[in-house]
Amino acid sequence: MAPGTVQLNILGWNKKLRKYVKDGQAQKAMQLFQQIQQEGMSPDTFTFVQVINACAGLGALEEGRHVHEQIIQSGCESDVFVGNSLVDMYAKCGSIEDSWKMFKKMPSRDVVTWNTMILGRVKCGQGQKALELFQQMQQEGVQPNSVTFVGVLNACASVLALEDGRCAHKQIIESGWDSDIFVGSSLVDIYAKCGSMEDAWNVFKNMPSRHVVTWTTMILGHVKCGQGQKALELFRQMQRENVRPNSVTFVGVLNACASIVALEEGRCAHEQIIECGWDSDVFVGSSLVDMYAKCGSMEDAQRVFNKMPSHDVVTWNSMILGHVKCGQGQKALELFQQMNKEGVQPDSVTFVGVLNACASIVALEEGRCVHQQIIESGWDSNVFVGNSLVDMYAKCGSMEDAQTVFNKMPSHDVISWNAILGGCAMHGHGNEALKLFEQILHDFTKIGTLQLVDLLGRAGKLHEAENMIKAMPGKPYVPAWRALLAACKIHGNVEMGERVAKQFLELEPENAVDYVLLSNIYAAAGNRHLCENVELQRHERGVENQTGRTWIEVKNEVHSFIAGNQAHPQMIEIHTEL
Known part of the structure; x- marks a missing residue:
């Protein structure tokens, strides 16, 4: 040929x-x-x-x-x-x-x-590495375009880097990309996720055009910031401008209704959901159940629940917590049993709800069975589950079990202390309460020191912060060292960063966060070689970052995917469709 x-x-x-x-x-x-x-x-x-x-x-x-x-x-x-x-x-x-x-x-x-x-x-x-790449890109004289800025803003949103987002926003205006609808939507998203709704609103109102994603981002942002009424007002404005809501919009609106207990607005939204054909969507259905439950209308919640073609753990949780809130602890336990029969795996929220149900009806034996299930499923180290266990045992009259759970908890918060002290008071255990109070003072001293270290670090007084940690009695307090390391990154103190990192890499050699913090210090100082050495050390020790996970719904069935995993039986068809 x-x-x-x-x-x-x-x-x-x-x-x-x-x-x-x-x-x-x-x-x-x-x-x-x-x-x-x-x-x-x-x-x-x-x-x-x-x-x-x-x-x-x-x-x-x-x-x-x-x-x-x-x-x-x-x-x-x-x-x-x-x-x-x-x-x-x-x-x-x-x-x-x-x-x-x-x-x-x-x-x-x-x-x-x-x-x-x-x-x-x-x-x-x-996200942090993406931002470092953006800086390196500019140092090499490569001009960013709209796709670059969308990626950078998404990185800022993922790590809640508000100031980096504002810097990127200035560059966007200078380079003329602020009128791009995708860049504008990403700006709204970063400001909303970082809780700066004033900035998000300024971008939003100046956009030449807005699509449903932009409106939805604003609605979700207001809900996240506890501004449910503003979210509903925005939804009404969106409809006046003839923008058709999608499933995520309705989830945001229902969450807004739930947050301000707006039952009638929730019912109106429900009617629109049916008209738009979103009532069979599992996430919308879960949000409907949650909204009705939080608004105290368990009959409506039950009707929606019964009509749903499938139920995920979030839906079950909404029903269980709703019944507990309405004083129907026995009904909550029955639902939990039904959930187990259907093979849905409970999560920490499920167990908190069920334990609260046991506490409300003084069901000690049921509580012990739930405790055994918690241990088997690995949720016993969760602080919220631990708090609920302490509270359940105390309210059911078993202070010995409450104390045992409390002592085994890896950490305590204010709710933990309130639960155990409340139990002591309820059962007349005065001496135990005094001993616990002394322990509270010790723990709160550590928390106060951590806050002081954080303040000193942010102010650039790194040596003072380091001396304060060294003066703490007892075992080395890792969170304080980690706060100081983060401050070393902010102020570019590589020498101290190396010294501090060594302190807790010996204490917690399997915590990926510490490697990332040290790597970021080297990266911020422009020392790529040492940055890569840290990454190599992390891999040699077999320390991995938490794997990314996502979910999609196909024909009312939720599919879970792990980053890099190709095990799904329909992987080829799914990727082809995407």
């Missing part, structure tokens, strides 16, 4: 390959790539870009690695478009380390490369 014919053929194959990828038929694209190779043709850079994009669409990490090997053999790895696709593929497949290695190897990087890496970090829950 003549060279010209081969070239013509590969162009034709590439055109077909691109169409498959564009139409979301990644599996067919992969099959076509195999066929190209069987025909004896050599893939070019365009071929490799499309195939890597197909791997990214499928989440096919191993296939992507195999194609990467072929790319290296063909000498195409240095091509910027191929490099960008590889960085993107590894990030989307959950292998952020491979993505980072490819990023560092690239001889030249354009704005797409940087955007891909920033968004990849955000997706993997590494």
Whole structure:
């Protein structure tokens, strides 16, 4: 076959390959790539870009690695478009380390490369690293675009970095991207999630156009800040402007109604939900149950609950807590038994509700059975569950059990102390109450010291903060050292940061937070080599960050996904659809 014919053929194959990828038929694209190779043709850079994009669409990490090997053999790895696709593929497949290695190897990087890496970090829950990349990008003279700013703002929102968000906002205005609807929506989101609703509102009202996501973000922001009435007013304004609400909007509106006990507004929203066809959505259904329960209308809550095609743990929790709130402890226990029969795994909120139900009807034996289930499911170290156990045993007259649970708790808050002291008072245990009070003073001294260390650290008085920690009696208090380390990052004190990190890396060598804090200090000081050394040390010790998890609903069934995990039986079909 003549060279010209081969070239013509590969162009034709590439055109077909691109169409498959564009139409979301990644599996067919992969099959076509195999066929190209069987025909004896050599893939070019365009071929490799499309195939890597197909791997990214499928989440096919191993296939992507195999194609990467072929790319290296063909000498195409240095091509910027191929490099960008590889960085993107590894990030989307959950292998952020491979993505980072490819990023560092690239001889030249354009704005797409940087955007891909920033968004990849955000997706993997590494918001702080995404912000560091943004700083590095600017130092190298690469101009950000709208996609960059969306990624940076999402990073700020994920780590509640309000000041970084404000700095990015200034750059957005200077570069003229403030009129972009996606950038505007991301600005509203970061301000709302950081609790600065005044800033969110200023961005919102100046946007030239707003879509449903922007309105929903504002509504959810007001709910989060305890401004339920404002959220409902915004919902009404949204409807006046003929913006059609989606399921997330209705969840926000129902949460607003629940927060201010607005039963009639909730019923009106329910009617609209039925009209819009969202009543079969599991998240909307759960919010309806929750709203009616919190508004004290358990009959309405039960009706919605009975009509739902499936129930998740959140729905069950709403029903159980609602019955407890309405003084129907026995009904709450019956629901819990039904929940167990249906195979729904309880969480900490479930157990808190059930223990409160036991306490309200003095059901000691049922409480002990629940306690055993808590131990088996691993929730016994949760402070909220522990508080409820102490309270249940105390109200059911078993102070010995209450004291045993209290002593085993890894930490205590004000509610813990109130529960145990209230139990002592209820049962006339004066001497025990006095001993507990002395322990309270000791614990509150530690809390007060932590707050003083935090204040001194933020003010830049790092040596004074360090001396205060060293003066504390007893065992080293890790939270205080960690607060000082965070202050070292703020003020760029690398020397002290190293010394402080050593204190608690010996105390808690398996806590990923400490490695991240030290890594961030090096990164902020521009010392990438030491930053990477910390990451290497973390991996060598087998210390991993918490895995990212997400959920989607398909045909009223909730599916859970873990970052980098390909175990779902319909993974190929799901990625193709996405």
